[in-house]
Amino acid sequence: MPTVGRSRSGSFAANTVGVVFSIVMIFPVYWVLNTAFKPANEVLSYTPSFWPEHPTLDNFHSAFHAPYFLQDLLNGVVMTAIAVAAALVVGFLAALAIARFRFHGRRAIILIVLGVQLVPFLSLLIPLFLMLQKAQLTNSLIGVAITYTVLLLPYTVWTLRGFISGIPRELDEAAMIDGCTRPQVFWRIILPLTGPGLVATSVYGFIQAWNEFIIVNTLNSPEKQNLMAWLLQNQTTRGTAWGPLMAGAIITSIPVVIFFLLIQRNIATGLTAGAVKG
The missing domain is CATH 1.20.5 (Single alpha-helices involved in coiled-coils or other helix-helix interfaces)
Structure with a gap:
């Protein structure tokens, strides 16, 4: 007792x-x-x-009609969508190569992927700005989207590598014995079973790119920024308009919530185990 x-x-x-x-x-x-x-x-x-x-x-009405609000909302959607899609495609192929193939420098690549995430990004901001300026990609949505893609790649590669490594190689071998080619094994076996990993990674990537502030505020002018930078610009000569600012913050969080609700049913685990047991 x-x-x-x-x-x-x-x-x-x-x-x-x-x-x-x-x-x-x-x-x-x-x-x-x-x-x-x-x-x-x-x-x-x-x-x-x-x-x-x-x-x-009235605060929501003021936020919607504030300068650059709708434009920055569209900018954020475009930059985030491009960055997440590109990071998933490139990161998935890189993770597949690391997880499924043996080649010289494989361990070094894994260590580099981990090491990149340890570098403070602020230390790279000025060199990044100079590099994009030479490539004439400053003050453009594409330049920011490319930068977001590079930032998302280490996490994407590392996460998807774990999901792909969890898929038994026996499934690949069984499919090839049945007559499948390597591309067919990729499309019919590996890609469907990595679905939960792709969904989970896309959620993280969407949140990171959508909420990013420093890069877009440094590289782009107000008409080519996102809503995070817009929240900083929502000032008046008499001080901060707190009502519209809070309304804008709520509107800013809505796309993340909608994106999560649309794909939350697909965030699941155990598909690999089910494939083996079947």
């Missing part, structure tokens, strides 16, 4: 800590929502209120 009592006390303490931690983490999100629906006089009130007394959508 004392053991049961200690177990319950420990569970209660752990649950309490979890609840408190969740409240602390959720409160900033709630405050953003609260501010987004407040009129200006309530936002700037000396006495803060935890819910809007006179809810309004």
Whole structure:
């Protein structure tokens, strides 16, 4: 009985800590929502209120009609889509080569992929700007998209390598015995079974590219930036417009939520195990 009592006390303490931690983490999100629906006089009130007394959508209207908002929204979608698609294609082929083939320098490539992620990106920002400037890719969506692709590749290669390595080689051999060529093994065996890895990697890549701020703010002018940079530019001569800024932050987070909801059913594991058991 004392053991049961200690177990319950420990569970209660752990649950309490979890609840408190969740409240602390959720409160900033709630405050953003609260501010987004407040009129200006309530936002700037000396006495803060935890819910809007006179809810309004004027802040969202102001955000949508702010300079460059819709343009930067479209820019973010284009740059993120190009970067994620390119990183998945190139990263998947590189991961396939590392996981399935033996060649000289294979271990060195794996170490380089890991080492690249250890380098602080800010130390590369100035050389990157000079390089893109010589290639006439500054102040362009393509230049930023290429940069995002390079940043996403190490994680993409490393993650997909793990998924591909988890696919038994016996499946490849069995398919080739049945008459499949290597390209057919790739399309019919490896690619479908790597689906969960591609989905999980795309989620990470989408979030990283969509939320990136430093690169696009450094390389591009306001009309060719994304919404993260737009949030910084949402200033007035009289100070920060907090209502429209919070409304813009909510709108900025919506594409990530929609993207996750569209593919969350495909984020699963165990497809490889099912293939072996079948």
